[in-house]
Amino acid sequence: MAVPFVTLALNPAIDQTVELEALRPGAVNLARGATRHPAGKGVNVAACLADWGVPVTATGLLGEANDAPYRALFAERGIKDCCVRIPGETRTNVKLLDRATGATTDINLPGTEPEPAALEEALAALHVAVGKGTVAVLAGSLPPGLVPETYADLVGLLTEQGARVVVDASGPALAAALEAPVLPHAVKPNRQELEGWAGRRLADRAALLETGRELVARGVRLAVVSLGAEGALFVTANEALVVRAPALQVAASSVGAGDAMVAGIATGLADGLGLAALACRATGFAAAKLQMPGAQLPGRAAVEAITATLAAEPVA
């Protein structure tokens, strides 16, 4: 039976966050400590949706040798686990959190190449979960061995099934999704990912807006460009809005804030919000995540309280 929210994580990652007083490249760095969270973009989006209080099904691939933290996360948050297990381990990505600057240096590993049968099984589970009215989120890098058109092809099939598809990808997977006959309903590149697609620097808001409009001209209904501490830009065929990020203290690392924003976009689409309300909610999700370790939200009331302080301003 179709469910309202489905996420796909083909290349999830356990995030090992190593906390340092100050990162000194090329030197011996003594860490204050480290934490590990079951993560990856699709998993993080599912966790934020669950924290918001909506039913969500997680699909994708997980290494069977270290899936315990994922099982625990799914059980704790009430996420329906439809992920296929593959031999070996889910990759571990290392996040070096520099307490002096607050910046995080990401070291993301490539992941494990799945057997074709496992991939087929994972995609079959995705199609079973999706139906008319589902918001399906395809998020994160593709594991080795998968063609860049993987998301592009899925967007076509899932749209045919009646889903609205949100794609959070970068590089060739994003480029392929933007060249396909059926475009994602929404995409959420960050500045760097959009620059990668555009092949040029997007130094100011005018350049970002122009490129966001190029995405919409191709057929994407909603293009969101996340801009970190600056907030985010939201572009549709009729409107372009910017929401500034609230000046909140970052409690942990900023890793996963973009995934929280994608979850906010997904709920905004499902609730039929207008662009201004959707933009504030998505930015509220990202800001709320910054108060928490790992990819989680502090709960619907806290997210709504932050969202209520935000305003969407038109950009031209």
Ligand SMILES: O=P(O)(O)OC[C@H]1O[C@](O)(CO)[C@@H](O)[C@@H]1O
């Ligand atoms: O799938 P990618 O692009 O390699 O990114 C994975 C990383 O992104 C995050 O989901 C944060 O967006 C991390 O949890 C994870 O380590």
